[in-house]
Amino acid sequence: MNLAARTTRVVPSATLNVSATAKAMAAQGLDVVNFSAGEPAADTPEVVKAAAKAAITDGFTKYTPASGIDELKQAIVEKFSRDQGIHYEPSQILVSCGAKHTLYNAAQALLDPGDEVIIPAPYWVSYPDIVRLADGRPVIVETRERDGYALDPAQLEARVTPRTKALILNSPSNPTGALYTRETLEAVADVAKRHGFLVISDEIYEQLVYGETPFLSLVSAVPEIADHTLVVNGVSKAFSMTGWRIGYAGGPKALIAAMAMIQSQSTSNPASISQKAAVAALRDGTPFFKELLTDLSPKRRLMVDTLNAIPGVTCPTPAGAFYAFPNVSGVLGKRHDKGTVTTTADLATYLLHEAHVACVPGEPFGSPHHLRFTYTPTIEAIERGLKRVERAIRALT
Numbered sequence: 576m577n578l579a580a581r582t583t584r585v586v587p588s589a590t591l592n593v594s595a596t597a598k599a600m601a602a603q604g605l606d607v608v609n610f611s612a613g614e615p616a617a618d619t620p621e622v623v624k625a626a627a628k629a630a631i632t633d634g635f636t637k638y639t640p641a642s643g644i645d646e647l648k649q650a651i652v653e654k655f656s657r658d659q660g661i662h663y664e665p666s667q668i669l670v671s672c673g674a675k676h677t678l679y680n681a682a683q684a685l686l687d688p689g690d691e692v693i694i695p696a697p698y699w700v701s702y703p704d705i706v707r708l709a710d711g712r713p714v715i716v717e718t719r720e721r722d723g724y725a726l727d728p729a730q731l732e733a734r735v736t737p738r739t740k741a742l743i744l745n746s747p748s749n750p751t752g753a754l755y756t757r758e759t760l761e762a763v764a765d766v767a768k769r770h771g772f773l774v775i776s777d778e779i780y781e782q783l784v785y786g787e788t789p790f791l792s793l794v795s796a797v798p799e800i801a802d803h804t805l806v807v808n809g810v811s812k813a814f815s816m817t818g819w820r821i822g823y824a825g826g827p828k829a830l831i832a833a834m835a836m837i838q839s840q841s842t843s844n845p846a847s848i849s850q851k852a853a854v855a856a857l858r859d860g861t862p863f864f865k866e867l868l869t870d871l872s873p874k875r876r877l878m879v880d881t882l883n884a885i886p887g888v889t890c891p892t893p894a895g896a897f898y899a900f901p902n903v904s905g906v907l908g909k910r911h912d913k914g915t916v917t918t919t920a921d922l923a924t925y926l927l928h929e930a931h932v933a934c935v936p937g938e939p940f941g942s943p944h945h946l947r948f949t950y951t952p953t954i955e956a957i958e959r960g961l962k963r964v965e966r967a968i969r970a971l972t
């Protein structure tokens with residue numbers, strides 16, 4: 576089969592791959608502790624399920640406007656006004672089939688072949704491939720663990736070229752949990768304004784912050800940048816709705832219209848039932864994510880403290896999201912009876928087969944010295960899984 580060249584420029588999502596392998600091993604009866612998922616363990620809130628059931632009962636099961644129903648756009652306008660202090664018109668809102676789809680539409684609407692998108696590393700695995708699928712060029716700017724993974728505005732500016740179309744910011748970050756401070760947001764906005772590129776601000780983990788550092792949206796910190804910003808968000812993470820596939824964006828009218836046009840010729844509308852469910856999540860779901868945070872807080876502590884007690888592993892405390900991102904440099908280069916653990920991919924494979932623990936290697940996040948562990952499983956599973964990780968790492972020589 577003679578496939579398009581673009582199929583060779585991208586790779587399947589690493590996180591979805593590891594999760595699938597872990598699930599396949601569990602299906603064979605193995606006791607696999609899965610720290611690779613990108614979702615909360617909690618069920619979707621009842622109020623959301625009730626809205627979806629009502630949508631089905633009421634026959635709200637047909638095509639909707641491709642860009643989303645008015646009621647959901649209105650709920651999103653209210654959310655942005657309440658939480659970000661920014662007023663969008665409904666024509667500045669697009670509802671898509673997950674925030675990943677929102678980002679895909681944005682890349683398709685923005686990029687011509689060779690256009691550049693600046694992506695700070697470590698990054699969410701899909702950003703570079705979404706850019707490549709639109710024939711764009713990802714330009715990776717490293718950030719450092721010792722700087723709290725803050726993007727250095729001078730380094731950012733040094734990578735701007737006449738082809739720079741956009742920068743992707745992600746706060747709180749997957750995989751590092753880092754949050755952008757007001758100072759960094761202001762400095763980044765200043766660079767974007769002077770060079771006239773768009774900022775794509777992926778705020779999907781907005782609600783999942785643990786109190787030490789507050790979340791600050793780019794458009795709340797610098798309201799003047801709203802005309803040059805696409806704010807991306809969704810209901811997947813905060814409302815445990817990863818399977819419902821609803822993401823959304825607020826941004827400049829012309830960009831939203833172009834993204835909506837692309838969506839109208841690809842997926843058409845996101846599922847009608849999920850849209851009704853998302854209205855309930857945005858309007859009535861706040862108690863749910865507060866409970867989610869209460870559940871996740873001690874798990875974060877346990878995960879970070881236990882990882883730090885493993886020789887060769889150091890793990891900063893993530894300020895947001897639900898991932899620990901330990902540095903495993905001290906383990907790389909060690910041997911087991913079947914070979915050497917040279918890369919974090921080797922280490923993740925070793926842990927999966929020797930300890931029956933699934934975590935995600937750092938390379939697909941642009942970070943060759945780290946592993947990513949999701950701390951959404953139960954306390955008991957975190958204790959059991961990390962005990963096995965410790966034993967397997969101590970067995971390396």
Ligand SMILES: Cc1ncc(COP(=O)(O)O)c(C=O)c1O
Nearest residue numbers: 613673674675699749809811822
């Ligand atoms: C940083 C980030 N952005 C966007 C997404 C996409 O979420 P969804 O497509 O489920 O809305 C994810 C999911 O893992 C993510 O981690």
